[in-house]
Amino acid sequence: MHKSQRTAEEQNLRSYDASGDVKAIDVRQRVMNLITEKYGNGAADAIPPDARDFPGMMQRVNESPANATRKRPVSYGRILAASASLLAVLVLGATYYWYADIHNQTADIPYTVKDYEEIEDPVTQFRIHLKETPVQPGVVQPEEDVKTRKYQEAAKWVEQQLLPGETGIFLVGKDLSANPSTGSAVNPLHYDSYSDFRANQTESGAPVLPEPAYVPKGYAFSGGEIIPETDIALLLANPSKTTSGDKSGSRAEAYLRLKEEMSVMKAKDLGEGYKLVWKRFHAAGSSSVKVSYTNTEGQSINIQATALLRLGGVQFTTNDLEKYENVVVAGKEMVYMKPLAEGGHEYTQRLIWLDSVQGQGAYYSLSDSKDSPLSQQELINVAASMLQSKK
Secondary structure, three states: OOHHHOOHHHHHHHHHHHHOOOOOOOOHHHHHHHHHHHHOOOOHHHOOHHHHHOHHHOOOOOOOHHHHOOOOOHHHHHHHHHHHHHHHHHHHHHHHHHHHHHOOOOOOOOEEEEOOOOEEOOOOOOEEEEEOOOOOOOOOOHHHHHHHHHHHHHHHHHHHHOOOOEEEEEEEEOOOOOOOEEEEEEEOEEEOOHHHHHHHHHHOOOOOOOOOOOOOOOOEEEEEEEEEOOOHHHHHHOOOOOOOOOOOOOHHHHHHHHHHHHOOOOOEEEEOOEEEEEEEEEOOOEEEEEEEEEOOOOOEEEEEEEEOOOOOEEEEEOOOEEEEEEEEEOOEEEEEEEEOHHHOOOOOOEEEEEEEEOOEEEEEEEEEOOOOOOOHHHHHHHHHHHHHHOO
């Protein structure tokens, strides 16, 4: 048959055969002859007109034993190879989507509920303590209101002066030598990639924060933070992060030495008689790390780990809590808190617990965001998956 009479498919197949140095065979006439012999001269006319242009649609004709040993055309092997490759891609793709989906699926983890009681770490005596704070009658004095406002202004201003990974210690008051307010501000190191966060978390000596094996569907890692050290004793012992320093002094002694040194520094005027002095530190390591998982609606799950060393504990007031209780999840006791809707909190529910990972004690806080749709069970599932990750 002349090339101009072949279909595009036929021309492609012929070019493949030619490239494989295989002799071309036109089998259509043989097939027509067999059909004619079996069904008569009019049988060929019974084939649909469009089928005549597509020999692949014709029925298979058995070859003789002699011809059965003929090698398959190169084009046949290439088609098989392409089909196998396509099948492999489809299988791998299906496996990936199965894995991504399974990461967001888990069976509900069973837990038991107990009346609230204080939790304490047996090694560091770090405590998680909730108590009701008596409401003081009367109106806040104007001077106290100004003092609080100036402290907040000072903290915000110092934070803006810091580079990522730095800590600032400041004093604020009318007389800096007579019991000024002391505070700290930090500028955390931010990471958009979990792998980058994990690598730098290890290098900084920060508390271990196990990656949750489960997060609710629709949530994905959105950022990690390594929060610089804020312990004054450690900052003074190792301000440049280049030497180990002397860490034998107590935090109280370090605090008094720093206040005395800073009280004579040149101060910034905050107005209304208040002054500010501050000192920058390139923090020696990190005492806290945080990760966030966010969905497309902007709601988040926030997990933070803080080292227990040198810390006495954390305390929460029950005045603005709708619910608080102890829950036992996979053998670990935690405190569950749900604030009052009108309390102005930035979270809807929170789980806190103490644990030791790789010999390092840490305080863990797991919370969702304001107006979060997550249930208590879903938050417990996330916490349980973290406990499993560290094993």
